[in-house]
Amino acid sequence: MKLYGVIGDPIAHSLSPVMQGRAFDEMGIKAHYHPFHIKGQDLEIAIKGMKAIGVEGFNVTIPHKTAVIPFLDSIDPLAKAIGAVNTVIRENNRWIGYNTDGEGFTEALQAEWKENLQDEQVLMIGAGGAAKAVFYTLLSKGIHHIDICNRTMERAKKLIKDCPYKGHSTALTLTEAEEKLSQYSLIIQTTSIGMYPEVSQSPLSLEQLNPNAFVSDIIYNPFETTFLKAAKKRGAKTQNGLGMFVYQGALAFEKWTGQSPNIQRMTETVMEQLGGNVCLPENKNAF
Known part of the structure; x- marks a missing residue:
């Protein structure tokens, strides 16, 4: 055995x-x-x-x-x-x-949303380890436009600068991301904000969310975070981290x-x- x-x-x-x-x-x-x-x-x-x-x-x-x-x-x-x-x-x-973290995310996204992701306008929330795996993998697969917002701008800038797979990426403050939110077709939430036990928390406001956008949160405990609930309320399709x-x-x-x-x-x-x-x-x- x-x-x-x-x-x-x-x-x-x-x-x-x-x-x-x-x-x-x-x-x-x-x-x-x-x-x-x-x-x-x-x-x-x-x-x-x-x-x-x-x-x-x-x-x-x-x-x-x-x-x-x-x-x-x-x-x-x-x-x-x-x-x-x-x-x-x-x-x-x-x-x-x-x-396999980034590839696992990508395959789940393709299975639950769409196969061809190359032309999507992507906003990624967070600049930690999970964000790095997802960001590098998506860029390595030819997705061109991925902006990153983070509470600490320096970390977002460093993540973009250090990545060997180049695309069109800009580091944003959370406020800037909220203001530009309607421009994105895919939102990826990679932080632990909203994870049990702090289930009422959300990383940013979704007031400007495009209702045709797809919103993914890598958390699956709880299955539906406050962030995903807000996205669904605005008409977006959602995906948790399972x-x-x-x-x-x-x-x-x-x-x-x-x-x-x-x-x-x-x-x-x-x-x-x-x-x-x-x-x-x-x-x-x-x-």
Whole structure:
């Protein structure tokens, strides 16, 4: 039986073991997916130990996505540019790191909205780690216009400046973004604002939102944030972060096995674990 897993600190409430474990079972693959609770000071020896015990691949969650990089043998160019790894595969006894967060977001967006995204006018809220993965990935796929608004303008400017994939991007204050909101066909909310337990919060006003816009929030706890509720009230189509979580997991599964899992069943599995719209405090970082 092959062994896979996820490393993080904390890790007890990860949703990945159930989601990936059921996917292995449904595909008839003899494998076990295990949550490994690894402290930062033990990361290097843990990565060596996982190779020693025959782990075939693993996911990486907070706080190890960047710290794990020096202990891998090779990094995919996109993951290297982003500076974070969430999926590792074992190939010829070498650890190879990938980042499927941005690609998972993109595939979920295409599945729930439209396939061709290149000509969309995009506003991204936030300039943290999740924003970086989404921003770099979307630009790498040829989307031309992505503006970024953030509470700290310097972080938005740095994110744009450092990105190796060039497009037409401007850093905006939150007020500037609110004033220009009607110009955007796609709004992507990448911050933790509105996540349980601060469910009443919203990153910016949607008064000027184009009702034909598509609004995505990477949060899925709660399933529908205050931000998404406001967008829906103004006529926009919306998407929460569940699809991103499922698709990034499916991409990891494909890299490990060469097979594509059933997305619908993976989604149902995660929803069962979350209990519908129940807010579970330990699931803030539920990878």
